[in-house]
Amino acid sequence: MSTVKQAGGRPRESRVDHALAEAVRALLSEHGYASLTVDAVAARAGVSKAAIYRRYATKEEMTFAVLVHDLREEPPADTGSLRGDLTALAARIGDQIGRSAADVMTGLLADVRADAALGARFAATYLAVERSVIATLLDRAVTRGELPERPDSPVVHALLLGPLFTWPIVLGEDPDRIPKLAPVVARIVADALIAGALPPAAQDGLSGGS
Template identity: 45%
Template structure:
């Protein structure tokens, strides 16, 4: 979840990044998250442990990055309405977060974030910042179409859609199917619309 440069401003080697994340995914698939160690990842990836710790401060952070690998959120074209844009984002979120590996790793990371301010800041500045930016773009599209009376804080939109989604997956331990995804997107669209109306009367 760290930036694309090593300490001192030197660009990171993306090949090493890929090896570390691939090794992490393979080991989680083979033996599960609890058995994962930094030593195993270093050996499987053919890199030194220092290379891993320059990128990730903990096993949970590394595993979360591996299970949520790739560009996130993915580029999502304009689907034509606030609801359809939110639905596309929710479905993409589900693909990444409902896997068995992600459902094991995310609660561990949440626990580490609670006691580690530095990790909390990195998580906010990377994954959450990207999700907020995606929602800000969706909200601006809706404002431009005339669907919303004005913009709202994307942090609130995040809580309405992805926050409830994550709670269902990682806290309540629900099995979320596409019917529930469409219901969550509809509820989030209604909530965002009502909030925009309230704030921009």
């Protein structure tokens, strides 16, 4: 999968990326999401605000990229089977969710949902990357002959993400149990796919972003 080019074509500096990530995590731990600002991150990281805005358009995008994933998300390694690929992907999603505090994710997603333009940006960037990863995984299964056609990527996305997201963030359960939940979710999704229980791509208007 191709990566997303940085604004202005300038390459990222790993030192700056590391400093920003450390600053975001430290400030969230000390003051919480509501108090997080680009100014505070720039000051803590020892970089200019321009360096941040070359990477992220908003505080929300910066926070999501640091805590969950950026726009360079790659498909999991090809394990040779649909079940193996789904297990690897569910483990990755679980790890990403598990290392993000529930209150931070709740505040971040509330901001995204409250601003239509910001929500559209997230859908066109981070969600599109996630669905591209899933589409690649499903296309592998079609090529191997495990599936007759690609199922609807957003539906598979929802089935993988939903339980893992709900466990710590909606239900407030122990995130340390996610590693045991992730393979169960992957197995359920794999069984549904192999049984042909999910709609194919673009059926019934369910498809989008794949």
